[in-house]
Amino acid sequence: xxxxxxxxxxxxxxxxxxxxxxxxxxxxxxxxxxxxxxxxxxxxxxxxxxxxxxxxxxxxxxxxxxxxxxxxxxxxxxxxxxxxxxxxxxxxxxxxxxxxxxxxxxxxxxxxxxxxxxxxxxxxxxxxxxxxxxxxxxxxxxxxxxxxxxxxxxxxxxxxxxxxxxxxxxxxxxxxxxxxxxxxxxxxxxxxxxxxxxxxxxxxxxxxxxxxxxxxxxxxxxxxxxxxxxxxxxxxxxxxxxxxxxxxxxxxxxxxxxxxxxxxxxxxxxxxxxxxxxxxxxxxxxxxxxxxxxxxxxxxxxxxxxxxxxxxxxxxxxxxxxxxxxxxxxxxxxxxxxxxxxxxxxxxxxxxxxxxxxxxxxxxxxxxxxxxxxxxxxxxxxxxxxxxxxxxxxxxxxxxxxxxxxxxxxxxxxxxxxxxxxxxxxxxxxxxxxxxxxxxxxxxxxxxxxxxxxxxxxxxxxxxxxxxxxxxxxxxxxxxxxxxxxxxxxxxxxxxxxxxxxxxxxxxxxxxxxxxxxxxxxxxxxxxxxxxxxxxxxxxxxxxxxxxxxxxxxxxxxxxxxxxxxxxxxxxxxx
Amino acid sequence: xxxxxxxxxxxxxxxxxxxxxxxxxxxxxxxxxxxxxxxxxxxxxxxxxxxxxxxxxxxxxxxxxxxxxxxxxxxxxxxxxxxxxxxxxxxxxxxxxxxxxxxxxxxxxxxxxxxxxxxxxxxxxxxxxxxxxxxxxxxxxxxxxxxxxxxxxxxxxxxxxxxxxxxxxxxxxxxxxxxxxxxxxxxxxxxxxxxxxxxxxxxxxxxxxxxxxxxxxxxxxxxxxxxxxxxxxxxxxxxxxxxxxxxxxxxxxxxxxxxxxxxxxxxxxxxxxxxxxxxxxxxxxxxxxxxxxxxxxxxxxxxxxxxxxxxxxxxxxxxxxxxxxxxxxxxxxxxxxxxx
Numbered sequence: 001x002x003x004x005x006x007x008x009x010x011x012x013x014x015x016x017x018x019x020x021x022x023x024x025x026x027x028x029x030x031x032x033x034x035x036x037x038x039x040x041x042x043x044x045x046x047x048x049x050x051x052x053x054x055x056x057x058x059x060x061x062x063x064x065x066x067x068x069x070x071x072x073x074x075x076x077x078x079x080x081x082x083x084x085x086x087x088x089x090x091x092x093x094x095x096x097x098x099x100x101x102x103x104x105x106x107x108x109x110x111x112x113x114x115x116x117x118x119x120x121x122x123x124x125x126x127x128x129x130x131x132x133x134x135x136x137x138x139x140x141x142x143x144x145x146x147x148x149x150x151x152x153x154x155x156x157x158x159x160x161x162x163x164x165x166x167x168x169x170x171x172x173x174x175x176x177x178x179x180x181x182x183x184x185x186x187x188x189x190x191x192x193x194x195x196x197x198x199x200x201x202x203x204x205x206x207x208x209x210x211x212x213x214x215x216x217x218x219x220x221x222x223x224x225x226x227x228x229x230x231x232x233x234x235x236x237x238x239x240x241x242x243x244x245x246x247x248x249x250x251x252x253x254x255x256x257x258x259x260x261x262x263x264x265x266x267x268x269x270x271x272x273x274x275x276x277x278x279x280x281x282x283x284x285x286x287x288x289x290x291x292x293x294x295x296x297x298x299x300x301x302x303x304x305x306x307x308x309x310x311x312x313x314x315x316x317x318x319x320x321x322x323x324x325x326x327x328x329x330x331x332x333x334x335x336x337x338x339x340x341x342x343x344x345x346x347x348x349x350x351x352x353x354x355x356x357x358x359x360x361x362x363x364x365x366x367x368x369x370x371x372x373x374x375x376x377x378x379x380x381x382x383x384x385x386x387x388x389x390x391x392x393x394x395x396x397x398x399x400x401x402x403x404x405x406x407x408x409x410x411x412x413x414x415x416x417x418x419x420x421x422x423x424x425x426x427x428x429x430x431x432x433x434x435x436x437x438x439x440x441x442x443x444x445x446x447x448x449x450x451x452x453x454x455x456x457x458x459x460x461x462x463x464x465x466x467x468x469x470x471x472x473x474x475x476x477x478x479x480x481x482x483x484x485x486x487x488x489x490x491x492x493x494x495x496x497x498x499x500x501x502x503x504x505x506x507x508x509x510x511x512x513x514x515x516x517x518x519x520x521x522x523x524x525x526x527x528x529x530x531x532x533x534x535x536x537x538x539x540x541x542x543x544x545x546x547x548x549x550x551x552x553x554x555x556x557x558x559x560x561x562x563x564x565x566x567x568x569x570x571x572x573x574x575x
Numbered sequence: 576x577x578x579x580x581x582x583x584x585x586x587x588x589x590x591x592x593x594x595x596x597x598x599x600x601x602x603x604x605x606x607x608x609x610x611x612x613x614x615x616x617x618x619x620x621x622x623x624x625x626x627x628x629x630x631x632x633x634x635x636x637x638x639x640x641x642x643x644x645x646x647x648x649x650x651x652x653x654x655x656x657x658x659x660x661x662x663x664x665x666x667x668x669x670x671x672x673x674x675x676x677x678x679x680x681x682x683x684x685x686x687x688x689x690x691x692x693x694x695x696x697x698x699x700x701x702x703x704x705x706x707x708x709x710x711x712x713x714x715x716x717x718x719x720x721x722x723x724x725x726x727x728x729x730x731x732x733x734x735x736x737x738x739x740x741x742x743x744x745x746x747x748x749x750x751x752x753x754x755x756x757x758x759x760x761x762x763x764x765x766x767x768x769x770x771x772x773x774x775x776x777x778x779x780x781x782x783x784x785x786x787x788x789x790x791x792x793x794x795x796x797x798x799x800x801x802x803x804x805x806x807x808x809x810x811x812x813x814x815x816x817x818x819x820x821x822x823x824x825x826x827x828x829x830x831x832x833x834x835x836x837x838x839x840x841x842x843x844x845x846x847x848x849x850x851x852x853x854x855x856x857x858x859x860x861x862x863x864x865x866x867x868x869x870x871x872x873x874x875x876x877x878x879x880x881x882x883x884x885x886x887x888x889x890x891x892x893x894x895x896x897x898x899x900x901x902x903x904x905x906x907x908x909x910x911x912x913x914x915x
Contacts, residue, residue, distance in 0.1 A: 072910065138743075140797035161781060244782045246914025259751060260652045261903070343817065345795040364625055366642050432660040440662040522657065523614070523643045523664060534645055537752060538621060539788035 026484040030401050033392040034408055040451045041414045044426025048275075051429050052268035063269035073270065076253040083167055083238070083249065084231045090171035091227035092220055094323060095178025100212070101320060103186035106306045108313060113320055120327040121176035122555045124512035124529065126236025127548045129169050130536060131331035133240060134338060136160035140345045142334060166241040170231045172327040177230055178223035185219040191305045204307060218288050225285040229278055233419030235515035236529075240536060250274050251421045251515060258519055264429055271422040278417040332552070338545035357542030365543065367531050372550070374442055375511050375527040382449045383507040387499055389450070390457030395487060398465040412458035415451050420515035423448055428519055442525040448516040453506040460505060464498025465491070504562040508555050603852070606845035608637040613846045615640055616654060617669040618647040618754055618833070619711070620787045620808055623867045630862060631853055638846050646785055647672045647754025648906075654838070658684060663840045666847040669710060671754030671786075671833040674898030676707040679836065686837040688848060692855040692873065699832055699892065700872030707836035710854055711863050712870040714806040714888075715759035715786065715829040717822040723799035732824045733763060733771070736802050742778045746798035747913070751906045752784035755831045759786075759803045760905050761898060762829035762891040769908060775802065776912040794819055805831075810868035810882065823883055827891040832872070 024030075053059050067073050101107045102114065135143050138156035147157040159165055189212065197207040213220075238249040248256070250270065257267040309316055338344040341352045361368050390412070395401075397409045415423065427448050431438040438444035468491055476486040492499065514529040521530045528547055535544045613631075617624045621644045628640035645653070647670035657664055668679065679685050685706040693701060693708045700709035717736065719729050723744075730736050736745065750757040763771055781798045783789060787808040789801035794817035801809070806821060813819040835854065841847045853859055860873040870878070870885055878884070 137795075137797045139799070140792075140795040243784075243915045246782060248915050252915075256751070258652065259648060259906075260655050262652070262656070342815075343795070345797075360622075364629075365621070366625065366628070432656070434661065437660050437662070439660045440657065440664065522662070523616070523641075523653070535621070537646060537784040537788070538644070539783065539785060539791040540621060541791065 024401075024483055026482050029484060030392065030396050033389055034396060034405075037389065037393055037408060037411050037454070040447070040454070041411045043430055044423055044451070045275075045418070046426075047430040048268045048271055048422065048426040051265050052272055055265070063265050064272070066266065067269050067273065072248065073253060076248040076250050077273065079163070079242075079247055080232060080249045080251075083163065083170065084228045086167040087170045087174055087231035088224040088228035090167065091174040091178050091231075092224045094171065095175035095223060095227070096182045096216070096220055098175070098320060098323070099179045099182035100186055100208075100216075101316065103183050104212070104307055105309050105316075106313070107309060107320070108317060113324070116324040116328050117176050117179050118559070119556075120173060120324065121180075122508060122512075122552070122559065123173060123327070123331070124236070124514065124548075124551065125170065125173040125234055126240060126514050126529065126533065127335075127512075127551065128173050128327065128331050129166075129237035129240040130532070130544060130548065131334050132160050132165070132169050134334045134344060134541070135330055136165065142345075143330075145345075161241055161245045163242075163245075163247060166238060166247070169241060170234060170237050171227075173237075174227040174230045175327075177226050181223045181226065182216060182219055185216055189215050195305075208307075221288050222285050225281050229281060229416070232274065232278065233421070233515060235421055235518060236533060239533070251419065254421050254425060255518060258428075264425070267425050268429065271419075271425050274419055275417065275422055278419065282417050335545045335548050338541050339549055341542070344541050344545075354542075357546050361543045361546040367526055367534075368547065370524070371526045371528045371531045374445075374525060375529075376554070378442055378445055378449060378527065379507045379510045382446055382453065382510045383503045385446075386450050386453050386457045386506045387461070387503045390454060390461045390502060391487075391492065391495075391499060394458055394461035394465050395491070398462060399470060401483075409458070409462070413455045415453075416455045418452075420448075420452055420513065421519065423452060424516040424519040427451075427516075439520070440522045440524065444520050445517055445525055445527065448520055449506075449510045449513060452513070452516060453509045456505045456509060457502045460498055460502035461495070464495040464502075468494050500562055500565060504558050507558055511551060511554065600852075603845055603849050604635060607635065607843075607849040610843040610846040611637065612639045612641055613666050613843055613850045614643070614664055615667045615669065615850070616643050616645075616650045616665050617667075618645065618650050618671050619669060620644075620805070620811075620867075622811075623807075623863075623869075626866065627854070627859070627862075630859065631850060634853065635849065638849065640850070646752035647675065647757065648750075648752050651675045651678075654679070654684070663838075663842050665838045666841040666843050667835060667850060668838055669833065669835040671713075671831050672757045672898060672902070673754075673832060673834055673893070673895035674757075674900075674902055675754070676702065676834045676836055677895045677899040680704065680706045684839050686839045686841060686844075688837050688851060690848075690851045690855040692852075692857065692860075695874050696855075696872035697874070699830075702834070702895075707834040708855065709832035709872050710835040711867075712830060712832045712872065712885075713755065713868075714823070714870075714890075715755055715762075715803045715831060716806045716809065717824060718789070718793050718801040718804060718809045718819055719822070720793050720796050720799040720818050721820050722818045723796055726820065729820065729822065730800070731822060732826050733767065734826075736800070737771075737774045737778070739778065741800055744798060745775075745778050745800045745802050746781040746783060746789045746792045747775075747802045748786045748789055748804055749782055749784050750909050753786040754833065755786035755805050756803055757902065757905060758831045758893050758898065759829045760909060761893050761901060762827075764905070765893070766827060766891060769912075772909065772912050776914075780913060782913055782915055790817075790819065807868035807870075814868070823888055825889065827889040830885070830890040830892055 052063055098113070098117065102110050135141050136158045138144055138159040138161070141160065144156040144158065147153065160169070193211050193215070194207050197211045202210065233251065235251040235255065238247070239252050239255070242249060243252060254267050254270055257263045257270065337348050339357055340354065341348050342354045343352060346352050393408055393412050396405050400406065427444055428439065431444050438447065472490050473486045476490050477483070481489070512529060514533060517527050517530050518533060521527065528551055532544050532547050615624070615628070624642045624644050628642050631640050632638065650668065650670045651672070654665060654668055676685070680702070687705050689705050690708065696708065702708065717730055730738070748756045750760045760772070780802065781792065783792065786803070786805040789804035790808045790812040792798045793801045794812050809819055809821050813821070835851070837847050837851065857873055857875055860871040860876050863869040863871055864876050864878050868882070
């Protein structure tokens with residue numbers, strides 16, 4: 001054993017003893033999980049900073065200088081800021097409106113609406129973006145053709161290959177994040193204050209504007225930042241909709257830097273502003289949510305009554321379905337049509353019908369089977385390992401197993417501030433050269449996905465453990481079971497549905513991941529999202545549609561299975 | 576009698592040589608089957624690549640072809656990344672950017688191998704040092720959708736594409752992805768200078784990546800005018816019944832010869848040689864012409880009657896060395912002009 005290693009173990013042993021509340025033979029497991037987590041987070045980030053700062057002659061700031069003076073780069077940063085701001089704003093408006101309608105009004109058909117919001121959430125944004133190129137390409141897009149046929153106009157209604165088009169599509173797939181955040185808050189706000197306003201003579205809308213809205217404001221700002229961050233880190237949608245119009249964003253620019261001759265140092269230096277921006281925003285979000293908290297939101301004590309929409313019920317319902325048709329019905333329909341037709345732009349008549357796309361995708365095209373296999377293998381392994389690790393970490397922080405344990409939650413949530421492509425830059429630098437070459441295998445993707453999905457797994461597990469009182473465990477420990485056994489036999493079964501939800505969140509997150517995979521895949525480790533992107537670059541519309549539908553079908557199957565076994569809603573809003 | 580004797584000796588000699596070659600072939604096939612597969616990084620259009628793989632697999636059962644198709648520049652990126660990480664995966668490298676092969680040769684990453692059939696190929700298809708050979712050729716052409724653009728209005732020359740009336744109607748593929756377009760841009764820069772592309776960019780082009788993608792956009796009418804693109808793919812899309820007309824500009828058409836070479840560390844060294852022999856044999860080259868709409872270097876191959884003969888066109892050739900040297904410059908200036 002090398003000296004440094006044995007030294008480290010001695011150190012752990014030492015601090016472990018002094019930190020522990022009482023001796024526990026399972027300590028190595030907990031410390032091991034904690035160290036693994038810290039390593040997962042710090043290693044790629046370290047690689048990024050090192051590569052961006054050091055060159056052959058020592059430390060240099062030249063790359064940063066270039067990032068902030070190169071016109072191309074500045075333009076990409078500027079585009080990204082504009083796009084993300086708009087996406088955040090639109091996502092908040094749609095997401096909050098829908099959440100409020102579902103949570104606080106007597107709008108009918110709430111269950112289907114929730115299901116459709118979840119469908120938008122599950123749809124990979126790159127797939128949505130691809131579908132929208134078929135719907136709203138200015139000349140051949142189905143909606144624009146319809147518009148021309150109806151109005152007789154020569155012009156297009158909407159050009160999806162533009163900044164507004166990109167913002168529109170990204171907002172469609174970002175609003176579910178805001179929805180689930182706001183819906184939870186709306187559930188918590190009691191009607192008392194609203195009642196008071198109404199007694200004083202305010203109209204329903206006036207009450208909503210002056211009472212409900214300010215109460216929800218911290219959550220709205222939080223939702224904005226969440227959607228902003230989400231769009232900041234997207235790669236597929238900007239590549240599919242922005243690049244054709246000559247628009248680069250930070251993520252597409254980083255990706256370009258990987259072309260031969262690769263500029264990994266520049267990619268690393270370019271990643272750092274993105275990293276700092278997300279860190280800053282999350283801090284702001286935490287401040288806002290933390291300070292105002294929900295101090296006026298008095299737990300669940302107050303009464304809740306649904307606001308009556310009256311004659312507006314049906315128009316509002318139609319409006320809601322119109323929005324959801326933009327993110328779900330229309331894209332799914334055009335994908336299905338493209339999968340089954342010879343020429344997607346023509347009507348789906350018998351002459352235009354074909355099963356060749358499906359046959360080609362599964363039986364002739366060699367990449368498909370391997371990619372499907374890799375994708376689901378990675379999904380299963382990452383979800384299982386991820387849930388396990390998240391459970392251990394959440395348990396440590398929740399039961400405060402050793403001093404400093406709460407800092408672990410910082411590490412577990414850290415990937416929230418690391419956009420997928422930045423993480424991939426770090427992992428690529430770290431794992432493509434000896435001694436540890438993971439590149440070329442699916443394990444580099446596994447590490448990336450495990451890291452990326454840790455926050456969602458952790459927060460699920462954490463909130464689940466919060467709701468389970470430790471006394472049952474204490475009982476089992478008094479009888480003599482160690483911590484691991486109590487966790488396995490007592491707490492985990494109680495937390496079952498929460499952990500299953502964590503598992504499925506990770507699984508879905510993995511099978512739809514593109515922004516990290518695009519830099520890390522190799523021929524033997526292709527996944528479905530990467531294959532779809534590859535095919536997009538060549539314009540193989542039918543095959544993309546088939547694979548996209550496959551992804552969606554599997555995602556929905558997993559969710560239904562989880563609801564069946566776990567007995568709960570995956571999009572975490574209470575009924 | 577003496578003459579007959581000589582004939583007999585010659586005949587016997589030919590038989591002996593033929594059986595020697597056959598024995599060699601049999602040994603190669605045997606060794607290839609032992610390896611079981613060839614890994615092919617290719618920029619040839621996906622349907623064409625998979626079709627060729629299937630021809631090969633049919634002819635040599637037991638040896639499969641693993642096709643990894645992406646754009647030329649991405650193929651190079653992949654090869655280089657894997658070399659950097661010490662991964663030996665690729666057997667066969669095929670892109671449409673001849674400059675790549677000069678680069679790979681300089682870096683000592685190619686295996687020297689000359690298939691039997693290439694001796695009859697013209698010079699433009701051969702590396703003098705014997706590391707790579709042109710597997711196929713195509714042209715980069717203009718194409719339009721006759722449903723949207725009448726033949727009399729259609730552009731005839733590269734310069735016609737600059738007309739502002741095509742603003743918002745044109746589509747271009749990208750030299751940062753496609754070797755065909757890299758070659759196209761170099762050929763036109765050499766003929767017309769960068770001003771040509773600066774002026775072209777004023778028409779707000781729709782940018783796609785692959786040189787095959789414009790065919791789909793032109794056919795669907797999304798952008799009725801392709802300012803460049805792989806002629807074989809336009810031709811194939813047209814043959815499938817799509818509305819596409821191809822224009823071969825009189826000023827000269829960029830000729831793109833796409834080389835293929837064996838990776839120096841090819842893990843399936845015999846199977847890959849068998850593939851090289853296969854792909855350059857007349858039978859395969861004829862298939863490329865008949866089924867895929869490609870041109871080839873094989874002198875005996877015949878072409879569909881509705882395709883122009885190369886000798887009837889004014890061709891713009893590019894030099895592999897120049898392609899290699901100006902690769903970065905072309906990518907950079909293209910992005911400066913078109914935004915991405």
